[in-house]
Amino acid sequence: MFSGIPLFPEQASTIAPRVDNLYFFIVAVTAFFAVLVSVVVIVFAVKYRTDDPLAVGSRIHGSIPLELGWSIVPFIIAVVIFAWASDVFFDLVRPPDQTLEVYATGKRWMWKFQHIDGQNEINELHVPVGRAVKVTFTSEDVLHSMYFPSFRVKADAIPGRYSTVWFTASKVGEYHLFCAEYCGTRHSGMVGRVVVMEPAAYQSWLSGTLGTTSLSQRGEQLFNDLACNTCHRSDGTGRGPSLVAKFGKQERLETGATVTVDESYVRESILTPQAKLVLGYKPLMPTFQGLVSEENVLALVEYVKSLQASGGGSAVSSAEPAHAAPETRENR
Amino acid sequence: MASTASLAAPTAPLVTYLNHQHGVASWLLTKDHKRIGLMYMVVVTFAFFLGGIFASMIRLELATPAGDLLSADTYNKMFTMHGVAMVFFVLIPAVPAILGNFVLPLMLGAKDVAFPKLNLLSWYIFVIGFLFTVYAMVAGGVDTGWTFYTPYSSRASNANVMMTGIGVFITGFSSILTGLNFMVTIHRMRAPGLTWFRLPLFVWAVYATSLVQILGTPVIAITVLALAIERGLHFGIFDPALGGDPVLFQHMFWFYSHPAVYIMILPPMGAISEVIAAFSRKSVFGYSFVAFSSLAIAIFGFLVWAHHMFVAGISVYSALVFSFLTYAVAIPSAVKVFNWAATMYKGAIWLKAPMIWAICFLGLFLVGGLTGLFTAALGVDVHIHDTYFVVAHFHFIMVGGAIMGYFAGLHYWWPKITGRMYSDIWAKVAAVIVFAGFNLTFGPQFILGYLGMPRRYHVYPEEFQVLNVLSSAGASILGVGYMLVAIYLLASLFKGERVGANPWYATGLEWTTQSPPLPHNFEVQPIVTHEAYEYTRREVTVG
Numbered sequence: 017m018f019s020g021i022p023l024f025p026e027q028a029s030t031i032a033p034r035v036d037n038l039y040f041f042i043v044a045v046t047a048f049f050a051v052l053v054s055v056v057v058i059v060f061a062v063k064y065r066t067d068d069p070l071a072v073g074s075r076i077h078g079s080i081p082l083e084l085g086w087s088i089v090p091f092i093i094a095v096v097i098f099a100w101a102s103d104v105f106f107d108l109v110r111p112p113d114q115t116l117e118v119y120a121t122g123k124r125w126m127w128k129f130q131h132i133d134g135q136n137e138i139n140e141l142h143v144p145v146g147r148a149v150k151v152t153f154t155s156e157d158v159l160h161s162m163y164f165p166s167f168r169v170k171a172d173a174i175p176g177r178y179s180t181v182w183f184t185a186s187k188v189g190e191y192h193l194f195c196a197e198y199c200g201t202r203h204s205g206m207v208g209r210v211v212v213m214e215p216a217a218y219q220s221w222l223s224g225t226l227g228t229t230s231l232s233q234r235g236e237q238l239f240n241d242l243a244c245n246t247c248h249r250s251d252g253t254g255r256g257p258s259l260v261a262k263f264g265k266q267e268r269l270e271t272g273a274t275v276t277v278d279e280s281y282v283r284e285s286i287l288t289p290q291a292k293l294v295l296g297y298k299p300l301m302p303t304f305q306g307l308v309s310e311e312n313v314l315a316l317v318e319y320v321k322s323l324q325a326s327g328g329g330s331a332v333s334s335a336e337p338a339h340a341a342p343e344t345r346e347n348r
Numbered sequence: 349m350a351s352t353a354s355l356a357a358p359t360a361p362l363v364t365y366l367n368h369q370h371g372v373a374s375w376l377l378t379k380d381h382k383r384i385g386l387m388y389m390v391v392v393t394f395a396f397f398l399g400g401i402f403a404s405m406i407r408l409e410l411a412t413p414a415g416d417l418l419s420a421d422t423y424n425k426m427f428t429m430h431g432v433a434m435v436f437f438v439l440i441p442a443v444p445a446i447l448g449n450f451v452l453p454l455m456l457g458a459k460d461v462a463f464p465k466l467n468l469l470s471w472y473i474f475v476i477g478f479l480f481t482v483y484a485m486v487a488g489g490v491d492t493g494w495t496f497y498t499p500y501s502s503r504a505s506n507a508n509v510m511m512t513g514i515g516v517f518i519t520g521f522s523s524i525l526t527g528l529n530f531m532v533t534i535h536r537m538r539a540p541g542l543t544w545f546r547l548p549l550f551v552w553a554v555y556a557t558s559l560v561q562i563l564g565t566p567v568i569a570i571t572v573l574a575l576a577i578e579r580g581l582h583f584g585i586f587d588p589a590l591g592g593d594p595v596l597f598q599h600m601f602w603f604y605s606h607p608a609v610y611i612m613i614l615p616p617m618g619a620i621s622e623v624i625a626a627f628s629r630k631s632v633f634g635y636s637f638v639a640f641s642s643l644a645i646a647i648f649g650f651l652v653w654a655h656h657m658f659v660a661g662i663s664v665y666s667a668l669v670f671s672f673l674t675y676a677v678a679i680p681s682a683v684k685v686f687n688w689a690a691t692m693y694k695g696a697i698w699l700k701a702p703m704i705w706a707i708c709f710l711g712l713f714l715v716g717g718l719t720g721l722f723t724a725a726l727g728v729d730v731h732i733h734d735t736y737f738v739v740a741h742f743h744f745i746m747v748g749g750a751i752m753g754y755f756a757g758l759h760y761w762w763p764k765i766t767g768r769m770y771s772d773i774w775a776k777v778a779a780v781i782v783f784a785g786f787n788l789t790f791g792p793q794f795i796l797g798y799l800g801m802p803r804r805y806h807v808y809p810e811e812f813q814v815l816n817v818l819s820s821a822g823a824s825i826l827g828v829g830y831m832l833v834a835i836y837l838l839a840s841l842f843k844g845e846r847v848g849a850n851p852w853y854a855t856g857l858e859w860t861t862q863s864p865p866l867p868h869n870f871e872v873q874p875i876v877t878h879e880a881y882e883y884t885r886r887e888v889t890v891g
Contacts, residue, residue, distance in 0.1 A: 021814045025799045039728050039798070046718035053689055053714055057707060060692035061699065064628075069853050071696035072883045073630030078687075083637050086686040087679055094675035097725055102668055104727025109664055124504070158500040159594060161659065161734060165800025168731040172660045174595065175499060176588025179661060192809065196734040196802040198493050200504055201420045204805035305589075 028191050028212065029167035030184040034104050036168075041100070045093060108169060111150045111182035116143070119231070119314040120153035122160035122173040125202040127193065130314060133222060134230045139208030141193065143185055144218035150182040152279055156310045161197035164210055172197050178279045185212040235319025238312055247301070250323075256301060257294050263321045268295040282317045358848035360767060364864040379464035380867060384471050385449030386765070388441055391475060395437035398482075400827065402430035407789075407823040410816045415807045423806040424491040425507065431494025433485075436516055437478055439746055440608060442754045443615035444561075445474070445526055448554050451761055452530060454858035454865065455548050457539025457874040462532040470525040477519030484511035493804060495605070498586035498597040502578040509579060513572045520565045523611070527561030530554055539857065541876035545639075548856055548880050549625075549632055550757075552639040553618025556646035560607045560614075564650070568604035571597065595661055602653035610649040612746060614642055616753020617684060620706050623760050624688050626854035627703035628695030631881035634687045641680035648677040658729050667726055674724040681717050685710065700852070701775030705756035708783040712748025716741060719794065737797025740790040748786055755779075755833065762837065763851045767864040768844030774836040782829035788822025855881055 027033050064073070118141065119130040129137045129151075143149045153162060155173035163170040167183040195206035213221060229237070239245055247256035257267075263282070266274045270293040275281055284291055286308065289301035308316070365382045375383055405426045409417045418426065449467070453460050461467050484490055490512040492501040501509050534555050538547070575597070577583045584590025586597040625632045632638055654662055654670040662670075688710060697703070719741040722728050732738060763769050792815040801812050808816070850859040857874050858865075 022799055022811050023795055035727055035731055038725065039722070042721050042725060042728065046721055050714055050718055053685060054711060056689045057692060057710055060689070060695070061697055061707060064692065064695050064697045065699060066696045067698070068696070069698055071629060071698075073628050073695035073697075074693075075631075075884065076633065076694060077631055078634035078637070082690070083634050083683070083687075087683055090682045091675075091679050094678060094721070097721060098672055098675050101725030101727040101729075102671065105667065105730065106664070108727060108730050158504050159497055163734075163800070163802065165731070165735075170659050170730055170733060174588075174661050176594070177661060192800060194800065194802045198424075198497070198500070198804040200491070200500060201424065203424070204415075204420070204802075204807040207809075 026166045026187070026189075026191065028185055028187045028189060029164075029169070030186050031104070031108060032166065032168045032186070034107070038097075038100055038104055042097060045097070049090075109171075109180075111180065112148050115148045115150035115182060117318075118143075118149060118151045119311075119318065120151050120162065120173075121156055121310045121314065122153060122162065122195065122199075122206075123156040123310075124158065124199055125195070125206040127160075127162070127195075127206065127208055128311060130231055130311060131222070132231050132318065134234065135222065139193070139206075141208070141210045142218060142221050143210060143212055144215045145185050145188050145212050146215070148182060148184045150180055152178050152180050152314070154178050154283075154310050154314075158199050159197045160195045160199050160206065163194040163196040164191060165194065166191035167210075170196055178283065185210075188212050188214055231315050231318045232322035233319075235315035235317070235322070238308070238316055239319055242304070242308070244316075255298070257297055259320050260323045263324055269293060270295055270297075277320075279317050279321075282320050283313050286313055286316060358846050360846055361862040361864070361866075363866060364767065364862070365867045366767075366864050368867045377468075379460070379468055381449050381453050381461050381464065381467060382765075382865065384467050385446050387471055388445040388449060388474070391478060392438055392441055392446060395433050395478065398485075399430050399433035399438060400830065402426045402433065404823065404827060406430060407820040409806065410808070411820045413808050413810045413813050413816075418806070420806045421491060422489075424493075424804070425489035427804055428490050428493050429485050432481060432490070432512060432516070434746075435494055435608070435612075436519055437481070439612040439750050440523060441474065441526075442612075442750065443619060443757060444530070444554060444557055444611070445470075445522075447619060447754070447757045447761060448526075448530060448615060450765060451858050452533060452551065452554055453537065454764075454861065454869055455551055455856060456533065456537050457542060457857045457870065457876065458533065458537035459868045459870070461529050462536055463529050466525055467529055470522045470529065473525070474519055474522035477515045477517070477522065479515075480518060481512055481515030484508035484515060487511070495601060496572075496575060496597075497601075498575065498578070498592075498594045499588070502575055502587050503589070510576060513576055517569055517572045517576075520569045523561045524565045527558035527565075531558040531562065534558075539874045539876050542857075543876075545636065546876055546879050547639075548618075549621035549635070549638050549642075550615070550618035553614045553621070553642045556642035557611050557614045559643075559646050560611050560649065564604045564607040564611070567600060568608075571600040571604065574600070595657070598657050598660055599654065602656045603650075606653040606656065607646075607649045609742075609745065610645055612750045613753075614645060616709070616750045616757065617642070619753050619757030619760070620688060620709055621684075622856070623702045623706040623756050624691050625881045626760065626852050626856075627698045627700060627706070628692050629698070629883045630691055630695045631879065631883065632687065633690035633693070634683075635880070638684055638687050641683050644680040645677060648673065648680070652677055655724060655729075658726060659733050671724055671726050674720075678717065678720060678724070685714060685717065698852075701770070701772050701779065702756050702760040702852075704776045704779045705752060705759055708779050709749065709752040709756055711783065712744055712752055712786060716744030716748050719744065731800075732797050734803055735797035736793040736801045736803055739803050740793035740797060743790045743793075748790075752782070755782075758837075760852070761858070762840070763847040764858055764863045764865070766841060766844070767846060767862075768840050769847050769851060770840035770844055771836050774832065778829050778832040778836070781832065782826060785822050785825030785827075785829050789819050789826055790822070792816070792818045792822075855883060 117132055121128045127139050129141050153173055155175045160173040162181055169181045169183050171179040171181045190209045190211050193208040193210050247254040248259050250258055250260050252258040262277050265277055267277050268274050275292055287305045290299045293299055365380055409423055488508055491507040492505050492509055574585045578585045584592040586592040586594050621632050652674045655674045658667050723741055759775055796812055796815050847863050849862050861870050
């Protein structure tokens with residue numbers, strides 16, 4: 017009867033066993049202390065029980081060695097858990113250099129995924145098994161949280177910022193995608209699935225649903241439609257800086273500071289251009305806040321990224337430096 | 349009522365704080381800390397009942413995966429109002445405002461708190477805040493979650509966010525003034541000879557709590573005010589569309605709301621120290637460690653707020669710092685548990701109802717505290733954050749810890765408050781039912797959480813149903829347990845055996861005056877000549 021009841025989630029990513037090992041270690045530690053204290057309390061309650069209300073207990077006031085012992089031993093155990101958990105955390109939040117990039121937008125109440133090659137999906141994400149996938153996403157309205165329980169990864173979608181989750185799926189199959197941050201009426205309906213496929217099947221899925229234009233081509237189209245290209249000329253003679261080969265590089269600002277050109281900086285420069293002005297350029301650019309949807313901003317970001325080498329989108333973006341990724345979340 | 353408590357059947361004292369004045373006005377205008385404590389009890393009990401009804405609606409809805417009992421919006425309002433009612437109107441005031449008000453001056457050998465009129469004002473502020481909140485609930489409810497996260501609360505929600513916010517804002521002042529009052533009372537009103545290290549540990553716990561109330565509560569007031577300014581005047585503070593930062597709200601909210609956890613749990617911990625000492629007939633093991641651990645928890649409690657935000661876009665390095673500090677603050681709590689267990693060693697343990705409630709507290713608080721090791725672990729928290737694991741964890745602390753501790757204290761001081769004894773056997777039965785029902789309600793939620801079921805879900809995947817049904821079944825057992833408590837406590841008011849000054853043969857000044865106490869507590873000013881919990885001389889005042 018109970019065979020159909022899951023008690024433990026599927027391990028479908030390379031990091032899942034590492035999270036679970038730590039989990040089982042903490043289960044063991046906590047079970048030990050829970051049993052220890054419970055047994056001690058029950059044994060004392062039985063052994064020293066009396067029904068004589070005038071009886072008096074022994075005159076024991078405390079013991080410094082015991083107090084120190086049960087302060088220091090738990091502290092050492094806590095430090096071990098802390099160090100182990102932090103090690104796992106670093107790998108959970110820092111994607112490797114070579115990732116398959118996917119973009120996403122959360123809005124009430126759906127997840128919209130955009131692949132580099134132009135495929136769009138709603139509440140469904142197709143990925144190949146055995147390859148690191150990095151999802152860069154934001155929210156169009158309120159907070160959401162992108163959660164793949166079988167991969168043990170989660171990050172909040174925060175309007176106005178980019179967040180990332182990354183994973184390497186280890187097992188072909190279909191797994192839950194949940195919104196984990198409360199977002200209103202249909203919060204529990206903001207769910208979907210991630211479909212992990214064999215590489216060959218993934219390739220045929222990609223070609224079977226191939227969009228007419230890749231994401232960066234769509235970005236390029238927008239770049240022209242919005243007349244970005246009149247100022248951001250590729251030869252650098254325009255009123256705005258050239259965007260060629262800028263992504264992932266350091267840029268000097270009017271304020272004297274420098275900024276790494278990452279997804280967040282490109283997004284910020286589109287929506288609030290005056291916030292971090294590049295050295296030597298005038299604050300001429302109008303804001304595109306409210307004029308470009310988050311999905312289109314992501315297409316523009318991908319276009320700027322694609323200007324890296326010789327233009328044109330690529331399924332694998334490898335040019336980005338490793339250190340840029342986690343910092344996208346800190347970038348203000 | 350087989351009670352061994354009274355050797356010679358005591359008779360009712362002639363003049364008590366309950367009978368020296370009559371009529372509604374004598375209550376509504378009272379400056380007596382004991383009466384004010386009881387008036388808090390009435391309001392808090394009502395809020396507990398209200399929050400309990402919301403909780404049962406949640407558990408009924410979740411008995412099936414589909415959203416078939418309530419609409420999605422109604423469900424969202426249910427868990428929001430459950431949280432608001434329980435956190436702001438039950439957990440925060442329960443032990444300090446009810447038990448603290450009643451016993452603190454008695455424990456200190458004082459006639460009243462330092463500022464009796466201010467104490468009454470605190471109650472009125474509390475009631476006004478509660479009325480605003482109840483109005484918000486009746487007039488359509490609120491659906492933001494008790495955490496009021498922006499920009500949902502400032503931009504998207506159509507519910508009564510403002511009215512609820514005003515209620516929480518007002519109530520905060522009651523908490524601040526009560527903290528201030530108690531702190532001054534502890535400094536200035538101690539009986540001659542009652543030095544700091546002779547104070548009962550409950551007093552230390554209330555002192556530490558007062559510190560948090562005074563320093564932390566203004567921040568939630570500022571946060572709610574900022575939310576109101578953004579929502580009402582469209583002034584960009586938290587909403588990125590207006591140039592604000594939604595994560596700032598979370599920092600400000602948790603800067604109060606995490607220390608608020610210690611407002612909820614420290615006073616029950618203090619009550620547990622009293623009960624375990626009294627029924628083990630022994631002084632608390634490591635008195636000064638337990639006393640200072642309360643202060644350590646209160647102070648370190650202010651430095652861990654961002655552990656609620658590990659996946660909310662804070663930097664990797666600040667996550668590391670907050671994770672480490674969270675482990676640091678766990679140590680003083682662990683020290684308390686070990687000391688309570690050690691207090692029972694070679695005691696003369698009298699297993700009356702309050703002790704049973706205290707032992708149940710120990711079991712549940714232990715689980716609540718230990719599961720905090722999971723949520724503080726960065727690599728695990730990414731997975732379990734915002735899932736039912738967290739829901740189960742904080743209910744073990746808040747209900748298993750704070751509410752069980754409140755009930756242990758209530759059963760301990762009930763004969764002092766009312767002059768009558770409840771049924772010991774029914775009280776023990778109720779403790780066991782609550783303990784069992786609680787574990788059945790929240791135990792399966794740990795498994796659900798690790799499986800990945802997110803919190804605040806109206807509809808959930810079918811594979812989670814069996815565990816949810818178990819949880820709902822547990823909730824109904826829990827409900828029966830609480831009803832039972834209400835029934836035998838109310839019955840004791842009419843049929844309970846009368847008790848003398850000290851039915852538990854406990855130490856502590858509150859047991860040296862008659863039950864119920866005199867209007868001004870003591871006939872003569874008590875003078876303290878010995879440490880707390882001096883269980884040596886058994887000839888202490890009995891009747």
